[in-house]
Amino acid sequence: MTYAFTVSQRAEKHIDSAYLWYEEQKPELGIRFLEALELAFSSIKSNPLLYSFRKNNIRGCIVKRFPYTVLLHVKKNNIRVIAVFHFSRKPNT
DSSP: OOOEEEEOHHHHHHHHHHHHHHHHHSTTHHHHHHHHHHHHHHHHHHOGGGSOEEETTEEEEEOTTSSEEEEEEEETTEEEEEEEEETTSOTTO
16 A cells, blocks of 8 residues: 655654754764664654554654654544654653
8 A cells, every 4th residue: 555654843843953963062963863763764654554553543653763652643645744743752852
């Protein structure tokens, strides 16, 4: 099945914030974060039902090598990333 894939504005803000923070820590670390996130997105697009439910109908995918989780909602043939958050933070921040 082919899925439509969208990323919410809230998730985009989380991604931008994490990228900038990692770039401040070490040059090109932000790029590595984005590459790891893109791998997670590719996996999600390929098989979104692989990821377990976290709460209600929200699924979670852990980003490899970074302490982040991608929260997504799958409905019919639509995947929506609703948040990308750090493990130590609450998802609603």
